[in-house]
Every structure is written in C-alpha cells, then in structure tokens.
Amino acid sequence: MKARVKWVEGMTFVGESGSGHAVVMDGSPESGGRDLGVRPMEMLLLGMGGCTAFDVVLILKRGREPVEDCVVEVEADRAETDPKIFTDIRVRYIVSGRGLDRAKVDRAVALSAEKYCSASVMLGAMAKITHEVELVDTAA
Structure with missing residues (x-):
C-alpha cells in the first residue's frame, strides 16, 4: 500500500492513494491554512x-x-x-x-x-x- 502527499501552497496538501484517488487536506486559518480541505x-x-x-x-x-x-x-x-x-x-x-x-x-x-x-x-x-x-x- 502506498500514498503520496504533495504540498500545494500555504498549508494545503493533496494526498493521492496508491489506488489513484485524491483528497485535499488543509489547515485552519489560525495555522496558515485556507480551510480548503479536511485536517x-x-x-x-x-x-x-x-x-x-x-x-x-x-x-x-x-x-x-x-x-x-x-x-x-x-x-x-x-x-x-x-x-x-x-x-x-x-x-x-x-x-x-x-x-x-x-x-x-x-x-x-x-x-x-x-x-x-x-x-x-x-x-x-x-x-x-x-x-x-x-x-x-x-x-x-
């Protein structure tokens, strides 16, 4: 099983699973994120x-x-x-x-x-x- 996480900008990251599905993760505004995805x-x-x-x-x-x-x-x-x-x-x-x-x-x-x-x-x-x-x- 594999996963890859790529930094996009700020505190936003895109995670991609080994099966090819992607999810957006982001931080709260207090931590520098823009609240664009799950923590x-x-x-x-x-x-x-x-x-x-x-x-x-x-x-x-x-x-x-x-x-x-x-x-x-x-x-x-x-x-x-x-x-x-x-x-x-x-x-x-x-x-x-x-x-x-x-x-x-x-x-x-x-x-x-x-x-x-x-x-x-x-x-x-x-x-x-x-x-x-x-x-x-x-x-x-």
Missing part, C-alpha cells in the same frame, strides 16, 4: 470510521441480515500537549434495517473493533475506544 487528524478518524463501517456492513450482509443503512459517527478527544494524540474515541453506529438481530449487529461491531478494522486496532493501542450501537427498525 490530517480528521483523516485518521474518517479512515477509522470508513474501515469499521465497511466491516460491519460486510459482516451483516454475509450473515444475511437485512441491513439497509449504516452510519458511523466518530468523536475524539486529543491530548493538550504535543504530540496531540487521540486519548478517547467514541464510535456510534446507527444501523437500519427491517427486523435486524441485535446480537448479530453487536457481534459485527465487536468483530470489526477487535479483529478486522486495522485502523481501530492501531488507534486503540493509544486511545480508549468506546462503542455504542443504535438499531433503527425500518419496518415500523
């Missing part, structure tokens, strides 16, 4: 959220659960001094479908958090990560 630390949270959402949906689909939607909200606190690592990360899953089995959804989240989501496992080595699951029954 690099936000990218870490987005990556973790995408990784675990991917896992949960895939596990539920393979288990033939009637999943219709999955939203993962990630919030984090950072240390106050450099390096300002994440100290606490809260992950909230909102999983929708008709008659989803709560135990299967909880198991999918646990499998992602503990085994399959590399981003969660790596960040969990430094930060305390908690998970919350909300089920939305679309049959109602």
